[in-house]
Amino acid sequence: MKNISRLRYFIYLSLIILGGCTTGKNALQKGDYDTSVAKAVGRLQNSPKNSEARQVLNTAYQLALQDHLRKIDEAKLSNDLFRWESVMYDYQKINQLADDINTCPACLVVVPSPVKYIKELADSRYNAAVARYNSGIAYLGERNRQSAKKAYYEFEKVQNLQPNYKDVKTKMDDAFWAAVTRVVVQPIVLNRGPYKLSGDYFQQQIDEFISNYSRNKFVIFYPEDQATNEKIIPDQVLSLNFDDFVVGQTYVKERVEKLKRDSIIIGETRDKKAVYGTVKATLSIFEKNISSSGLLDMTITDWQSRKIINQQKFPGTYVWRDSWASYQGDDRALNKNQLAMTRRKEIMPPPPDALFLEFTKPIYSQLVDHISSFYNSY
Structure with a gap:
């Protein structure tokens, strides 16, 4: 209870x-x-x-x-x-x-x-828009990029408060272009014939990245040909060049192993009884490594002063591997994996342009990460 x-x-x-x-x-x-x-x-x-x-x-x-x-x-x-x-x-x-x-x-x-308080709310909204507009005009008058960004956001607030207030749309557009950093991206020059196709593909990836970049609205990338056609005067120039690259360095190693296995039937007696003994073989294992690597230099230069703002080098390596084996002696001395390896034949490696493309993949990842990090809060 x-x-x-x-x-x-x-x-x-x-x-x-x-x-x-x-x-x-x-x-x-x-x-x-x-x-x-x-x-x-x-x-x-x-x-x-x-x-x-x-x-x-x-x-x-x-x-x-x-x-x-x-x-x-x-x-x-x-x-x-x-x-x-x-x-x-x-x-x-x-x-x-x-x-x-x-x-x-x-x-x-x-x-x-x-x-x-309907009228009072409308009046306070209007007065708030006036204050933000005047603040935006003041920032815009300072004539520098950081102040232009502040002006843009002030005019954006005016738009939210009073969409048709004075010439806010024009002022917002003026502030935007005063705040924008125009970056012209120069194409990679690759004169070595066998790798031109892969170099073009690498360039296409970079062009796609800069055309889709949207993390910072105040940074606009232009391919060099577009900038030339549209007579864009850049604020910065981003150039990419391979300091060096090597494709197809081949290394072949041979490893020899002496194999034996005991208690293997090697014959029989006259009365049909199994005879056990030791079998032996010599296994030769071949390993081929084809290494390709390169170093990409990225330099960002101020257009007016010609001073380097940022420079970074990005390494990339790709190793293609193949292995096979041969043997002499009794195959019963080999285990299943070893025997399977002896049945493999040496295969042809990828062509040079494919090897070039593979070592540029880690370079591309590092490059776009660095560009994003540098410009996202620029």
Whole structure:
């Protein structure tokens, strides 16, 4: 019986706690008036006669309204250039409270006429746009790339606040192009005939990367031919050149192993009994490695000063491998893997252009990672 009484007590206590949470009472006691109103509204929508929720809503709404109006008055008196955004935020919160109450018939009994500040909100939004526009003009007047970026974001905020305010679209476009870094990417020059096709493919991968680059809107890459045709004056030039590369260095190793196995049937007696003995063989294992490697130099140069801004070298290596074997003696001395290796024949390696392409793959990965890292926050 005691256990049952304890269980009922805990259930009752849990219901009290849960009721306090769902009616917004706890939020009210913590001074979170907006949350308290929202919880009380939600409770009254499901339980219109809940007396506690009604009491919470009445108190929380009045306190929330007073709190937001106080913050609005304080913001208007401050020297913050962007004080109108704080004013706008609090008017939005007041209007949201009213909208929530207006969707709940039981709530309108408690708060018959929740106040909304439509004109005041519109005025504060307009004033906020004016402040951001003036800030953008000031940044743009500094005539440097970093300030132009700040101007762009200021005009972007104006667009969100007042889409058709003055000439904001034109100013935003002006700020963008003042902030952009134009990077001309020079093609890789590869004069060695056998590798031209692979070099072209490597160049195509780089061209595809720069054409799809979008991590930083203020950096635009141009292939050199496009920049020439469109008469683009670059801010920087990115050049790529192989310091050196070697394709098809061949190394062949031979390893000889003496093999023997005991207890192998090597014959039989006259009365047909097995004769056991030791079998031997000499296994020659051949390993061929064809190594190809290169070193790519990436240099980023300032167009006007001709000074190197960034330089990095990227190594790449690819090793093609083949192995086979031959033997002399009794094949029963070999295990299954060794015997299978003797049945393999030496195969032809890939052509030189394919080997060239393989060692450029790790170079490409390093290159694009470095370019992204360098320009993503440029």
